Amino acid sequence: MESLDRGRRATGLGLAALALAGGLTACSGSSGGGDGDTASAGASQAAAGGGTYTIWDPYPQFDDSSDWVKLLTQCGTQAGVTVKRTGYDTTDLTNKALLAAQQGNSPDVLIVDNPVVSTLAEAGVLTSTDETKIDTSAVSPNLLAAGQIGGKTYGIPIGANTLALYYNKEVLKKAGVEADGIKDWASLTAALEKVKAAGKKGITFSAIGTEEGSFQFLPWFWGSGANLTKLDSPQGVAALSLWADWVKKGYAPNSVINNTQTTSWQEFATGDFAFGENGTWQLANAKKAGFDYGIIPIPAKDGGTAPAPTGGEFVTIPAQKDAARYATTQKLVTCLASTDNSLNTTTTLSYIAPTEAVQAKQVEQNPELKVWVEAVKAAKGRTSDNLGTKYPKISEPMWKAMQAALSGSQPPQEALTAAQGTAASATQ
Amino acid sequence: MRAGPRSKPARTSPSRGRQTKESMKHATQTPAAPTADDGREPAPAGAAGGALRRIVRRPGQRAPGKSAPGKSAAGQWTAWAFLAPVVIYLLAFYAYPLYRNVDLSLRNYTVRSFVQGDAPFTGLANYAKAVGDATFGPALWHTVVFTLVSLAFQFTIGLALAVFFTRHFRLSATLRALFLVPWLLPLIVSSSTWSWMLNSDSGVVNAVLHAFGIGPVNWLTSPDWSLWSVTIANIWIGIPFNLVVLYSGLQAIPSHIHEAAALDGASGWQRFWRVTFPLLRPVSAITLLLGLVYTLKVFDIIWIMTKGGPSDASTTLATWSYRLGFGNLLPSFGPGAAVGNLLIVIALVSGLVYIRVQRRQALA
DSSP, rough: OOOHHHHHHHHHHHHHHHHHHHHHHHHHHHHHHHHHHHHHHHHHHHTTTOOEEEESSTTOOTTTSSSSHHHHHHHHHTSSSSSEHHHHHHHHHHHHHHHHHTEEEEESSSEEEEEHHHHHHHTTTTHHHHHTOOOOOBBHHHHGGGGGEEEEEEEEESSSBBBEEEEHHHHHHHHHHOOGGGGHHHHHHHHHHHHHHHSSSEEEEOOSSSSSHHHHHHHHHHHHHBBBTTTTHHHHHHHHHOOOOHTTTTTOOGGGGGHHHHHHHHHHHHTTTTEEEGGGGHHHHHHHHSOOEEEEEBBBBTTTTTOOBOOOEEOOOBOOOOTHHHHHHHHHHHHSSSHHHHOOOOOOOOHHBHHHHHHHHHHHHHHGHHHHHHHHHHBBBBTTTTTTGHHHHHHHHHHHHHHHHTSSSSSSSHHHHHHHHHHHHHOO | OHHHHHHHHHHHHHHHHHHHHTTOOOOOOOOOHHHHHHTTOOSSSSHHHHHHHHSSSSSSSOSSSSSSHHHHHHHHHHHHHHHHHHHHHEEEHHHHHHHHHHHHHOOOOOOOHHHHOOOOOOOOHHHHHHHSSSTTTHHHHHHHHHHHHHHHHHHHHHHHHHHHSSOOTHHHHHHHHTTTHHHHHHOOHHHHHHHHHTTTOHHHHHHHHHTTTTOOOTTTTSSSTHHHHHHHHHHHHHHHHHHHHHHHHTTOOOOOHHHHHHHTOOOOIIIIIIIHHTTTHHHHHHHHHHHHHHHTTTTTHHHHHHTOOOTTTTHHHHHHHHHHSSSSSSSOOHHHHHHHHHHHHHHHHHHHHHHHHHHHHHHH
16 A cells, blocks of 8 residues: 555656656747747748747737738738747736846837836836837827827837727617717716616716726816826816716616626627717627617717727837847838738727828728727827826726725715825825 | 654664574564663664664765665665655745745835846835735735635535535435536636626626515625625635535544444434534544635635725735736736735744644644
8 A cells, every 4th residue: 555655656756857847848948939949930931031020919819810910920021030929918918028028038029008118118128219210200199198208209009999988879769868969977967867767777887996997987087177196186076976976876887896898898788778988999899789879979077078098009119138130120110000001900900090191091991980080089198198107006096996986985085085195105 | 853763773773683693583573672772772883873874874975885875875866866856846836936925025126126137125115015005904804804704604514515415315426516516617707607696787696686675785896795795705616625525524434433322312413513523623624724725815706706896895915915916007016925925924824823723622
C-alpha cells in the first residue's frame, strides 16, 4: 500500500516537473519572441525584406479572415514588412501594455481605448506624434484632445463613437409623444411621464459602478454645464437629481444601478421602453430588434445637444529600444489612418470617422449616420481639458455618488459633496 | 527534535553488533530493548559515531572508504532529484509571487514607476492608506458577515443533506449527484444566473414574491439587500462541497455505534447530537477550515453580481483589492497589493486560531 502510494507521489512529482519544464520553455519562447520571431519571419519573408512588426488591438472579435485583419496585412505589405497581430480584450489591454513596457517588449503599434492614452503616455510607454512624424492635422480637434497632454499628442484616433438616445417609435406613438419635440430635460421628463401613464416603461441607461457608468452619466453632467473639476456644483447636482428623480418616480427601472450598457440595451430591445441611452455600436443590433426605432441626440439641460463623451480607440506607437523601427511603423499607422482605409475601418468597427472628409463620405453612404456624426462633433474626450490621468481619480468618486443617489442611500447633493472631497484629495 | 535522529543511530548500531552474535536466539527481535541500550548510550566514537556522521552528512560530502555511504549518497541525490520539482514549483509559483506582492505593497507605484521599475520604498504607507481609507471599515465588516453567514448556512444545510443521504432510498445516488451541479457549474454561469433571477423588475424571485403579495425587493440594487443577495448565492454554491465532505465523513462512522446507541434507547435526535456530531468533529473541522479560506477570498460571485455596489454596499476586501489594482482606468497597484496581503494575513490568522480552538476542544 505504502509503495503504491509512493509510486503515485513520484508520478505526481514527475508530472509537476514536466509541467514546470513545459512552462519554462513556453516562457522563454514568448519572451524571446521579439527577436527570434523577427529573425525567422524575416528569413521566410526575404522577398518582402523588412521583418515582422507587431500590432495589438482590442478587437478580439475579428479573426484572420475579417476585413480588419486583412487591412492590417495589406498595410504591412505596402510598408514591406510582415504584420503579426494580436487581439486582446479591451479591459485586459492596459495591463498587458504596461507589463510589456516593463519587460521591454512593447508592440510596434498599440491600439487602445482613448482614456487610456494619457495613462500610458504618463507612464512613458508611448511616443508623441512629433517624434514619429504622424500627421494628425486632418483629425477633428475635439477627438484628438483625448490623446493630448502637456501640449503633446500621443496617437491618432482610428474612429469615434458616442452616446445618443434610441427611441421606440411605437411606444412614443401610443403615449402621444413627438420625438422631435424633445429639446431639453423638461420636455424629455414630460415625455417619460406620458409614457409611464400609457403603461410603458420610460428610459433605460447604465449606471453601474464602473467606468461604464461614468461614461453614460457624463452627457447629462456636461449637458447641465457642470465641470469635472467641481463635481458638487449646482449644475452637477441638477444632473444627478434628474437621474435620481427618474428612478424614484419609476420613469427609469431600478435595475439601471446594475446595468452595463449591454444589459441596458437588452432592456430596450424588449420593446417595452420608450428610450434607451446607448452607443453607435448598437446600430447593427437595433436593426434586428424587430421594432421601428429612431435616434435623437441627448438634449442638454436648457436645449441643444449635450456633449457626450467620446468612445473609440487611438492608434499609438509605443517607445522602442531600436528607434530605427519608427520609420516603418509610421508607414503602417499612416496607412491605417488614410482616408480610403479609414472609411473601411470605421464601417467595419461601426465607428464614426475622425476626419470631416471621411465623415461626409459616411453620411453619403448611410444617411442614418447623420445624427451620430453630429453627436461626435459635439462630443468631448473624458481626459480632455488637460485632465489626463486625473480623470480616473474623479470618475470613480463620481460613479460612487451616482450609485448612492440612485439607490437612495444619499441625496444627490450630499453624495456629490462627498465625491468632490475624495476627488479633490486624490488629484492634489 | 534534534534528539530523535541522534539517539536512533546510537541505538541501532550497537544492536546490529549484538544481533550478529545473538541472531540465533532473537531472530525476530530486531530493535534492542531500551534498558540494554541506555547503558551504552554514551559509548564513544566507534561504530555509533560513524553511523551518526553517515546519516547527518550532506549529500555533497563523500564518506571515506566503505561502500554503504556511497550508496546512501546516491540515494540522497535521488531523493533531492525527486524533491527538486516541487521545491522549484513552490519557489516559482508561491514564494516568488508572494515576495513580489509584498514588495509591490511596500513601494509607491505609479504607472510610470511600474514601467521604469524605480518605485521608491515607502514602508507601510500603502497599508496605512488602505486602513485609513473610508472603504476599509465597511469592506472588513462585509467580509466578516459574508464569511460567517455563508459558513454557518453552508455547513448546516450541507450536514442536514449529508445525514439525509445516509438513508438509502430509491434514486438517492442520482439525487445526490444532482446536488453537486452547483459545484460543477463555472462560477460565471451560476453568478450570472443568480443575478438574472434576482433582477428587480424581471427576475423570477420577485415574480414569486409578487404572487404572494410581497412588493418588489431590489435584491442587487439596494444597499440594504445586495450583501445578502451575494451571500445567498455563495451559500448555494458552497453547499455541495460541505455535502460531499460531510457525507464521506458520515460513511466513516461505523454503523454498529449507532446500533448500540439505538439499543440503549437513544432517540434519533440524541443519536445525532451525542454520537454522530462528536464523531464527525474532525471532518467538520476541516470542512469549516477549508470553507473559511475559500469564502474569505470569494471574488467572482460578488464581482459578477454587484461589482461590490451599490456604493460599496457589498464590497469585501477581495473585491476592493481587485478594484484598486484593475477596476479603474488608473491602476493603483501598491494599495491593491496591500489589501490583498491583509486578506492573506486575515486568512492565516483565522485559520491558526481556528485550528488552535479545535485542538483545545479535542484535548478537553
